[in-house]
Amino acid sequence: MSKKLRGIILGLAVITATTAFVGCGAADNKTEGEGTTQTEQSSEFKEVSYTYDDGKEKVDVKVTKAPKKAVTLSQFMTEMLLALDLGDRMVGTALLDNPILPEFKEAYDKIPVLEMTEGHNISKEAFTALEPDFVSGWEMSITNETTGTPSELVKEGVVPFVAKSLDGSSTVETVYEDIASLGDIFGVPDKADEVIKKMKDEISKIQESLKSVKEEDKVKVMVYDSGEKEAMVVGAGLPNNLINLAGGKNIYGDLKKSYEMVSFESIVEKNPDVILVTDFLAGDPVEKKIEFLKNNSALKDVNAIKNNNIHVVALADLSPGVRNSKVISEMNKIFYK
Structure with missing residues (x-):
């Protein structure tokens, strides 16, 4: 295991990303990103607010409209967004751990893959050139050297997000929270509920067999x-x-x-x-x-x-x-x- 990847994994236990979601106001019904097809956006989108906390600084984040140009710097976040049918709102991705799930491969192959530099980082210049409005992934991937600090990102109109389920005390219930949060941020809460229900149904069958x-x-x-x-x-x-x-x-x-x-x-x-x-x-x-x-x-x-x-x-x-x-x-x- 590389030193950087080991640092990312060992850092899981200390990651915090507190999210408190508040709703008000509606967004446009449709969004369109450069080079993408038009996507129906839920009319239920409401303004989202939360505190991004990476242990170094706390940044208040306010999402006033659903992102159009997302960059994902972890496989789990890439697949979360693809599960929410948001592939046409993704402009860059990086850091695959394993081959992408087959059901997402067609959508994934349309997303530009960012070239890695030394230490499993991405080029800050390449990231900026994408003009993203959302970035998420491993907490250690969102840094001054790769994307800009969280506070810098917020000032530039980029939404930084780190999954609560990376915390050392998380459970699958925390994963559901993250999926629901992404559903709110991107204005697709119904799709998020659908993904969560599918996961819960599969897990409940196992729990029944273990009684x-x-x-x-x-x-x-x-x-x-x-x-x-x-x-x-x-x-x-x-x-x-x-x-x-x-x-x-x-x-x-x-x-x-x-x-x-x-x-x-x-x-x-x-x-x-x-x-x-x-x-x-x-x-x-x-x-x-x-x-x-x-x-x-x-x-x-x-x-x-x-x-x-x-x-x-x-x-x-x-x-x-x-x-x-x-x-x-x-x-x-x-x-x-």
Whole structure:
């Protein structure tokens, strides 16, 4: 894992983005961006206000009209907007963790992909040239070097937004809040409700199937991201909640951050039944990581290793977004074959 990407992931636990939405006033029924097709905008759009807080500065944001030219600097935000049928209001995107979901590929292929510079940054000049009016993604991607600071963006009429579900205490309920917030910002609240309902329905089916599973019988799970001297594993936050909703028990669920480094000795002591290995484009091949775990003599007596119960999970699936209900279902099948 690159130093920058590791910094982004480890930063998940300290990200805050408080949103308080207030409504008044109606926007135009239609918006049109350069080089895009005309899109119907909900007549229910109301002015949106919230406080952007990245831990360094707090900025009051007021959205008086639905954005026309959005830039997304994370895969989860890209797919959230595409799920809301906002592809023709997106003028740039970057930072894919995994291949885009098939149902969004046609729309995604029409969006310019911003070239990455050193350290997984984008060019500030390229960003500015797009003349965006909305930007969101990883909190660490919205900086003076890449987009301008949040306060600068607001002064220039650009709406900065960071998902609340990146916080270390978030759950899938927080993801629903973020989707609803985006629905309000872009004037498509009904579509946001539709996306949320679909996710809730899929998750409720899993919860129904788990009613007969006792707490003491739940599968012990570890998510391994990377590391050979120590292991980077999933701790608190949304990924932990997804494991719980799938019927698993995260052996590192008591950690304070979403991703933390632990010793291999502690893995042996906690003895997971299942190991999930994250797969992402910027990291080592997932096959290499699995091979390392299997050949690590310190882990030879761990149940998951002995029983070859090692599986792959996409990093994008564990990030906040529309993939979350799908990965809960997939993990549930792994835990209870």
